[in-house]
Amino acid sequence: xxxxxxxxxxxxxxxxxxxxxxxxxxxxxxxxxxxxxxxxxxxxxxxxxxxxxxxxxxxxxxxxxxxxxxxxxxxxxxxxxxxxxxxxxxxxxxxxxxxxxxxxxxxxxxxxxxxxxxxxxxxxxxxxxxxxxxxxxxxxxxxxxxxxxxxxxxxxxxxxxxxxxxxxxxxxxxxxxxxxxxxxxxxxxxxxxxxxxxxxxxxxxxxxxxxxxxxxxxxxxxxxxxxxxxxxxxxxxxxxxxxxxxxxxxxxxxxxxxxxxxxxxxxxxxxxxxxxxxxxxxxxxxxxxxxxxxxxxxxxxxxxxxxxxxxxxxxxxxxxxxxxxxxxxxxxxxxxxxxxxxxxxxxxxxxxxxxxxxxxxxxxxxxxxxxxxxxxxxxxxxxxxxxxxxxxxxxxxxxxxxxxxxxxxxxxxxxxxxxxxxxxxxxxxxxxxxxxxxxxxxxxxxxxxxxxxxxxxxxxxxxxxxxxxxxxxxxxxxxxxxxxxxxxxxxxxxxxxxxxxxxxxxxxxxxxxxxxxxxxxxxxxxxxxxxxxxxxxxxxxxxxxxxxxxxxxxxxxxxxxxxxxxxxxxxxxxxxx
Ligand SMILES: Cc1cc2nc3c(=O)[nH]c(=O)nc-3n(C[C@H](O)[C@H](O)[C@H](O)COP(=O)(O)O)c2cc1C
Numbered sequence: 001x002x003x004x005x006x007x008x009x010x011x012x013x014x015x016x017x018x019x020x021x022x023x024x025x026x027x028x029x030x031x032x033x034x035x036x037x038x039x040x041x042x043x044x045x046x047x048x049x050x051x052x053x054x055x056x057x058x059x060x061x062x063x064x065x066x067x068x069x070x071x072x073x074x075x076x077x078x079x080x081x082x083x084x085x086x087x088x089x090x091x092x093x094x095x096x097x098x099x100x101x102x103x104x105x106x107x108x109x110x111x112x113x114x115x116x117x118x119x120x121x122x123x124x125x126x127x128x129x130x131x132x133x134x135x136x137x138x139x140x141x142x143x144x145x146x147x148x149x150x151x152x153x154x155x156x157x158x159x160x161x162x163x164x165x166x167x168x169x170x171x172x173x174x175x176x177x178x179x180x181x182x183x184x185x186x187x188x189x190x191x192x193x194x195x196x197x198x199x200x201x202x203x204x205x206x207x208x209x210x211x212x213x214x215x216x217x218x219x220x221x222x223x224x225x226x227x228x229x230x231x232x233x234x235x236x237x238x239x240x241x242x243x244x245x246x247x248x249x250x251x252x253x254x255x256x257x258x259x260x261x262x263x264x265x266x267x268x269x270x271x272x273x274x275x276x277x278x279x280x281x282x283x284x285x286x287x288x289x290x291x292x293x294x295x296x297x298x299x300x301x302x303x304x305x306x307x308x309x310x311x312x313x314x315x316x317x318x319x320x321x322x323x324x325x326x327x328x329x330x331x332x333x334x335x336x337x338x339x340x341x342x343x344x345x346x347x348x349x350x351x352x353x354x355x356x357x358x359x360x361x362x363x364x365x366x367x368x369x370x371x372x373x374x375x376x377x378x379x380x381x382x383x384x385x386x387x388x389x390x391x392x393x394x395x396x397x398x399x400x401x402x403x404x405x406x407x408x409x410x411x412x413x414x415x416x417x418x419x420x421x422x423x424x425x426x427x428x429x430x431x432x433x434x435x436x437x438x439x440x441x442x443x444x445x446x447x448x449x450x451x452x453x454x455x456x457x458x459x460x461x462x463x464x465x466x467x468x469x470x471x472x473x474x475x476x477x478x479x480x481x482x483x484x485x486x487x488x489x490x491x492x493x494x495x496x497x498x499x500x501x502x503x504x505x506x507x508x509x510x511x512x513x514x515x516x517x518x519x520x521x522x523x524x525x526x527x528x529x530x531x532x533x534x535x536x537x538x539x540x541x542x543x544x545x546x547x548x549x550x551x552x553x554x555x556x557x558x559x560x561x562x563x564x565x566x567x568x569x570x571x572x573x574x575x576x577x
Contacts, residue, residue, distance in 0.1 A: 020314045027498030030318035034311060035489075035501075035549065038206040039534035040471065048204030049307055058198045058260070058301040060124075060135045064157055067166040067296030070149050072103035074163070074573060080351040083521055086227045087382065089392045094230035094272040097186040099148040101229055102141075103163070105270075108225035110139045110218065111163050112570035113357045124570070126160060127356055128221045129516065131210035131530045136198040137218045138262055140248040141165070142189040144176065153177075155248060157296075163571055168249055169294045187271040190233075191248055192218055193262040195301065196316065200309045208312045210530050212502050213552055215265045216509020217528070221356075223393035223510075224517070226270050228352050233396050236267045237503075238326040243267075249294050259298040263316055265502070268396065321499040327398040331389055333427055334400075339451025340381040348521065355520040362525035362559035365478030369558025370411040371522055373447055376481065379518035379556070380405075380422055381452055383511055393510055399496075401425045402488040403507045403551060404432060406541045408466035411480045411557070414447065418459040419541070426453050428488060437542025457541075469540060470553050471531035479557020480524070484537045485511060489549040508552035519556045529553035 020033040038046040085092060095101040112124045123133065130137065139158035145151050149165065153176035156165035180187055192215055199207035199214075219235065226233040244264035245251050385394035385401065394401075401424035409420050421436070423429045433442055440457035448454050467477035469484070476482040485508045492500050512528045519526035530552065537550040 020311050020318075027318035028493050030314055031493060031498045031501045032546075034208070034315040034318075037311065038209060040206070040531065042533055042536060046204065046206040047309075048202070048206065052202060053306060056201065056302045056304055056306055058134070058195070058201050059299065060198065061159065061161045062138060062157075062195070062259075062301060063159060063299050064166045064168060064296030065299065067157070067168050069159070069162065070156070070165040070167060072106060072163050072165065073099060074103065074107065074571065080353060081228055082348060083350040083352050083355045083517070084348050086224060086352050087392055089227050089230075089232065089390065089395065092227070092230035094186075097144070097146055097188070097272075099146065102143065102146065102149065102165075105225045105229055105231075106139070106158050106165075107163065108228055108353075108356045109221045110137075110158055111160055113359070114570050115568040117566040117568060118564060122568075124161070125360065127225075127359070128214070128218045129359070129361055129513075129528055130214045130217070131199060131528070132202050134198045134202060134210075135214070136194045136196065136207075136211045137214045137265075138193045138195065139218070139222075140168075140191040140193065142171070142176075142191075142247065144180070144186075144188060145173070157248075166296060168296055183269065184271050187269060189247070189267060190222055190270055191244055191267045192222075192265045193244075193248065193250055194265055195260050195262055196309075196312050197260040197301065197305065200312055201302065201305075204307075205309050205311050206530075207309065208315050209505060209551075211263075212505030213509045213512070213528065213530060215502070216506035216511075217513045217516075218509075219266065219268070219396065219506055220393050220510040220513035222268060222270075223396040224356065224513070227392050228356070231270050231272055233268050233270045235397050236269055236326075237398055238324050239267050239321070240323040241320045243323065257297070258300040260301050262298070266506075315501075319499050319501045327496070329398060329400045331385060331387055331400065334385055334387045335426070335451030335453075336388070337386050337391065340384055340386065340449055341378065342449045350521055355517045359516050359520055360525060361516075361527040362475060362479075362555070362557065363527075363562055364560040365475045365555065366558040366560050367474075367478040368411075369480060369524060370413050371480040371524065371556075372413050373415055375518075375522045376409075376412045376415070377447075377449055377452060377454070379515060379522070380454055381449065382514050382518055383422070384424060384452070393514065397503075397507065397510070399503065399507075400427075401507065402492045402504055403485045403511055404428065404488070405511075406484045406486050406537070406550075407481055408462045408476070408483065409481045410461075410463050410466070410477065415445070416456065416459045417461055417463075419457040419462060421455050421457055421541075423453040423455070425488075429453060431488075432486075432548075435543055435545055435548050440542070465540060466555075469533050469537045470529050470555075471533065473529060473531065475527050475557075476529060476553065476555045479526075479555040481557070482529070482553065482555035484532065484541070484550045485552040485554070486541065486543070487549050487551040488547075489551075490547040504551055512552060512554050515554055515556060522556075524557055525559035526554065526556040529555060
């Protein structure tokens with residue numbers, strides 16, 4: 001068995017902030033320059049403050065003083081949905097729209113799940129994970145009139161600390177019903193924005209990437225929350241960023257505003273039935289004129305910003321989306337569900353709620369827990385879209401996978417440790433083989449389900465290697481397996497333009513979120529890894545072309561709990577339930 005070795009990690013002075021390219025550069029050139037500039041190298045990390053300026057630490061909870069607050073109830077525990085049923089959309093009875101169902105939707109998607117305490121310090125955790133626990137993601141919704149929420153259609157901001165909705169605008173009922181006429185009754189909109197500053201405060205230039213990962217995680221938690229309620233959710237990918245800004249009232253009220261800007265990210269449609277696209281809705285939204293009277297002003301999150309990161313604004317600008325025709329791609333050559341899961345999974349003690357609210361990142365891995373092949377194959381099969389487009393959460397996005405996995409397998413019962421690859425788009429297998437090291441074996445193991453495009457590349461102990469390329473983090477070598485998410489980068493930018501740079505991170509975040517929940521199902525833990533050395537990861541897999549780039553890392557394994565921390569309930573009203 002080979003043992004891989006790479007040079008030891010060393011840190012150097014951060015790069016100096018500056019312009020990405022000149023004014024004539026295309027948006028794609030700006031993206032490529034940003035991506036190159038924000039790579040971590042063995043000898044130099046991407047530019048960041050290098051210390052934590054506690055006096056300007058951003059508030060993780062934005063509020064809109066002046067907007068009415070609608071408290072969401074925490075529903076009484078009802079019939080617990082088994083975890084595996086999340087993955088059988090269409091078979092779960094749709095909940096009617098009500099205060100309780102909307103409350104549960106946000107509870108599962110974006111709410112607090114615990115407070116942690118260590119000595120005098122307390123911090124909260126949420127259903128959606130976040131790089132550095134900084135939570136740049138803000139959630140919004142446009143709801144029809146719902147008893148005890150509002151007697152007119154309205155735009156709301158979700159306030160996670162209170163588990164409440166802030167009513168930001170009341171809409172004209174006639175305009176709203178015309179807009180929603182093509183959709184099944186009970187449809188509504190949900191959206192996400194990012195406050196870049198929250199991540200940039202700690203991580204500097206690389207923060208834009210982390211914000212986008214967090215959007216991907218949140219898109220998955222929204223889709224999964226909808227699935228738990230028997231609802232569908234689709235990304236409205238043809239919507240312009242201007243429209244999203246208009247719908248959620250994200251633009252600053254005036255120039256004197258000190259509140260940090262929110263970057264529009266995405267808009268999704270939630271419906272009780274199978275969502276249909278409506279060009280009318282897309283176009284109306286593109287005009288950004290559905291809002292009527294706006295209430296409340298966003299709070300300022302930091303008293304001052306002592307350092308700015310202009311390249312984040314540049315890449316944000318280069319990746320803004322204008323209104324476009326929705327993406328349609330052909331999935332007919334993807335595997336059927338039966339080819340991915342040879343034995344259907346219809347048992348298990350874990351409830352969906354326990355997996356969703358109990359999800360946590362491992363802060364350390366035990367270096368000993370082994371998982372079964374079945375659990376490993378099942379977790380990877382959950383990452384595959386199916387031919388019928390029915391696999392959750394992949395039914396929420398219209399593009400074929402652009403994120404493939406380069407795996408470091410350490411401890412999976414019966415599988416040789418070593419490097420593996422999962423070609424999430426089976427049609428990309430040949431190009432991936434060409435892009436990676438020529439000596440790789442590309443062996444489909446006999447025990448692997450026939451439709452799962454998982455291949456053994458090379459046997460060997462890669463624990464030290466996995467940790468080294470993940471910024472020396474032991475969690476990448478101490479789990480059962482870890483992985484790098486290899487993006488079909490240049491082809492995606494060529495096909496869909498610079499704005500799709502964001503989508504690549506979103507897809508990577510969604511992959512991460514599915515694995516987070518699968519780890520819970522296995523009774524172990526996992527952790528997203530945003531800190532990795534980009535080019536050394538490419539070297540491991542023999543990738544020399546810029547066409548393919550690593551976009552995110554992830555590890556799954558037996559955790560070591562930090563027993564010094566006290567865990568407190570997320571909401572005080574939970575205690576009296
Ligand atoms: C995009 C992203 C990148 C992350 N990168 C790292 C990392 O490099 N190392 C690490 O230990 N944890 C990492 N994490 C885990 C976060 O620290 C964790 O999600 C956060 O502290 C909240 O804790 P929770 O996931 O238990 O809710 C990352 C999480 C995300 C979503």
